Amino acid sequence: MLTQGAGGNTSVKCDGELWVKASGAWMRDAEERSIFVPVRLDVLVEAVARADEPALDALMRASVTSDGLRPSIEAAMHAVMPQRAVVHAHAINSTICAVLADGEARFRGAVDEIGVSGCVIPYIKPGLSLALEIARLNAESGAADILLLQNHGVVVAAESMREAYDLLCAMERTLDFPVRMQFEQSSMNADDGPVAPGFERDGAHAAIARDVELCAALAAAPLTPDQVVFLGGAPCVVRPDETLEAAARRAFAESGVAPALFYLPGKGAFRRANLTAGEAAQCEALVEIARRLPRDCAVVGLETDAARALGAWEAEQFRRAADAARA
Numbered sequence: 001m002l003t004q005g006a007g008g009n010t011s012v013k014c015d016g017e018l019w020v021k022a023s024g025a026w027m028r029d030a031e032e033r034s035i036f037v038p039v040r041l042d043v044l045v046e047a048v049a050r051a052d053e054p055a056l057d058a059l060m061r062a063s064v065t066s067d068g069l070r071p072s073i074e075a076a077m078h079a080v081m082p083q084r085a086v087v088h089a090h091a092i093n094s095t096i097c098a099v100l101a102d103g104e105a106r107f108r109g110a111v112d113e114i115g116v117s118g119c120v121i122p123y124i125k126p127g128l129s130l131a132l133e134i135a136r137l138n139a140e141s142g143a144a145d146i147l148l149l150q151n152h153g154v155v156v157a158a159e160s161m162r163e164a165y166d167l168l169c170a171m172e173r174t175l176d177f178p179v180r181m182q183f184e185q186s187s188m189n190a191d192d193g194p195v196a197p198g199f200e201r202d203g204a205h206a207a208i209a210r211d212v213e214l215c216a217a218l219a220a221a222p223l224t225p226d227q228v229v230f231l232g233g234a235p236c237v238v239r240p241d242e243t244l245e246a247a248a249r250r251a252f253a254e255s256g257v258a259p260a261l262f263y264l265p266g267k268g269a270f271r272r273a274n275l276t277a278g279e280a281a282q283c284e285a286l287v288e289i290a291r292r293l294p295r296d297c298a299v300v301g302l303e304t305d306a307a308r309a310l311g312a313w314e315a316e317q318f319r320r321a322a323d324a325a326r327a
């Protein structure tokens with residue numbers, strides 16, 4: 001519920017360095033292997049202040065460790081937060097808040113209840129653009145304790161990692177979207193057709209696809225960058241006269257990306273067979289979001305151009321390659 005696959009990242013500023021999670025590394029591996037990379041904080045802050053993308057890229061390359069760990073895409077965002085400990089997560093309740101039309105009001109209510117300062121950041125491409133926007137807002141109104149990143153997730157910051165973690169948990173507890181739909185993994189309809197080679201049934205997503213309202217909301221647009229990066233965008237809606245293979249070919253021709261999920265509205269859902277661990281984690285995260293979406297509120301997805309920009313970005317291609325290579 002707090003982190004899925006390689007998504008999210010944490011950092012601590014210590015002795016002039018930003019120790020930040022490596023791109024593509026999984027937070028859950030932190031106690032088994034090295035997943036953090038030190039980056040020179042003064043050089044990083046300077047590159048961001050000048051909005052100097054080449055200098056930032058050079059610093060990221062220079063920071064790659066001997067075992068190939070590369071600093072997170074979000075290192076710049078961590079650097080512009082003045083607090084010592086920063087946690088960025090795609091935590092489920094916060095992410096739901098970040099995709100609802102009335103999410104900003106819900107977020108402000110939660111922040112008031114917890115008694116901390118909060119700021120809502122409209123969707124902006126992760127990386128330097130997001131860092132610059134946060135730096136601008138910090139200069140304008142002071143650094144907030146919690147940032148809601150629209151169509152993305154949440155950032156919490158404090159002077160210790162313990163406080164930051166507690167704050168993240170408080171935010172999740174306070175937002176607390178109840179589960180509205182229990183999924184039976186074995187409840188696929190019999191009339192959803194045979195499984196084509198290269199695909200498998202997905203019971204949880206089938207329940208979403210059979211709910212007309214939810215199906216429409218999820219198929220309209222991807223909700224977050226990680227859904228674009230790992231699932232190839234919104235679930236592909238299979239037309240009544242179309243086979244799964246034909247739908248996959250059509251989706252690829254339209255967007256250049258092979259989607260991971262296929263919905264047959266009112267009937268069922270399939271996923272590409274042999275998903276990587278990262279792709280499967282994102283499939284599950286989407287279920288956790290969908291089953292909690294409130295009925296009385298519109299869902300706002302990513303705009304087409306924003307989603308396209310992510311697919312072509314080298315930093316995101318690196319995350320996909322790291323996922324494919326993960327043992």
Ligand SMILES: [Zn+2]
Nearest residue numbers: 008088152153
């Ligand atoms: Zn993120």
